[in-house]
Amino acid sequence: HGLYFAPDPSSQTVCTIGGNLAFNSGGAHCLKYGMTSNHILGIKVALPDGEVVELGNDSLENAGPDCVGLFVGSEGLLGIALEIQIRLLPIPESYQTLLASYDSLEAAGEAVSVVVASGILPGAMEIMDKLAIEAAEAAVSAGYPKDAEALLIVELDGESAAVEAEFIALSDAISKTGAKEVRIAQDNAERMLIWKGRKSAFSAVGRLSPDYIVQDGVVPRSRLGEALKEISRLSSEAGLRVANVFHAGDGNLHPLILFDAKQPDGLEKAEALAGKILRLCLKLGGSITGEHGVGVEKLEYMPEMFTEIDLDAFDRLRRSIDPNEISNRGKMLPGKEAPALAAHGPHPLEKAGVISRM
Known part of the structure; x- marks a missing residue:
């Protein structure tokens, strides 16, 4: 029918619409x-007391409280989605995909601000660092420049005439960023290969390390360069490698912290570094999550991002819908330990450092 669902997380080949809804996923575009x-547009929901309700309607312009917006991203705390009505968009008529390489990750980060300041609204802007490039090349042979310290992928989409005009402005902006090499996808096959490399990066990092933590935080676009420089310093300080892959357009960082769980304190060191990166995001005016949620892993950072008044409001809202707190207890809100963890304690594999509870 020439339509598509716009959110495109890297896991789109295996993820579900329900999972996208629970965490308010975004993706490259x-x-x-x-x-x-x-x-x-709408959701049929089974509330914690068993009542089935329908939220939203056929229009994005709803009157009254935004109940759909409340439910999306609630990580299962407010009930279970039974049916989801989604909005589909026409597949863009034209694409232009540009790949620029840089001598430093900071330079690639600064290039994002230059592109945004030019007034262009790309469909996507993604950055990969040298480690991520190495992993993606080993996995899918995307043809990325192997001598690059960082890559910036920028994609324009829309009507052909508009894309052509925007591409002229984009090329001019990129020429001012100090890119060492610029490539343009000549056809759809080249475009898809560029994206295949980017979207394989998370899993491909498994080729570089037996274990890794995928972190998810957000910083203002204007402070991307500063954030990346500090992540590099923290990585060196911890003695752990970090592969950076992220949605540069909205400042959503996905640092991949490489470690070996079989090494003494391997997991603990990696988790400590992950925590420092989240605190860095907050310090720079960002968030502890962009699209991966809070879950259990980030509970301890919620009081650092929100005030007691905020957290109390969240809790009261949750209890107004689920007074017995039976729906996915132990996630997102501090002080609400999961019943299974309280009753049985950590899993034996957790105690052995083989797995961690995210």
């Missing part, structure tokens, strides 16, 4: 098209 919440 969220800069232009927004998150999952921008593409959900």
Whole structure:
């Protein structure tokens, strides 16, 4: 029918619409098209007491409280989605995909600000660092420049005439960023190969390390370069490698912290570094999550991002819908330990350092 669902997380070949809804996933093209919440029209929900209700309608212009927006991203705390009505968009008529390489990760980060300042609204802007490039090349042979310290992928989409005009402005902006090499996808096959490399990066990092933590935080676009420089310093300080892959357009960082769980304190050191990166995001005016949620892993950082008044409001809202707190207890809100963990304690594999509870 020539339509598609715009949110495109890297896991889109295996993820579900329900999972996208629970965490308000975005993906590479969220800069232009927004998150999952921008593409959900209605939801049939089973509330914690068993009542089935329908939220939203056929229009994005709802009157009254935004109940759909409340449910999207709630990580299962408010009930279970039974049916989801999604908004589909026409497949863009034309694409232009540009790949620019840089001598430093900071330079690639600064290039994002230059592109945004030019007034262009790309469909996507993604950055990969040298480690991520190495992993992606080993996995799918995307043809990325092997001598690059960082890559910036910028994609324009829309009507052909508009894309052509925007591409002239984009080329001019990129020429001012100090890129060492610029490539343009000549056809759809080249475009898809560029994206295949980017979207394989998370899993491909498994080729570089037996274990890794995928972190998810957000910083203002204007402070990307500063954030990346500090992550590099923290990585060196911890003695752990970090592969950076992220949605540069909205400042959503996905640092991949490489470690070996079989090494003494391996997991603890990696988790400590992950925590420092989250605190860095907060220090720079960002968030502890962009699209991966809070879950259990980030509970301890919630009081650092929100005030007691904020957290109390969240809790009261949750209890107004689920007074017995039976729906996915132990996630997102501090002080609400999961019943299974309280009753049985850590899993034996957790105690052995083989797995961690995210």
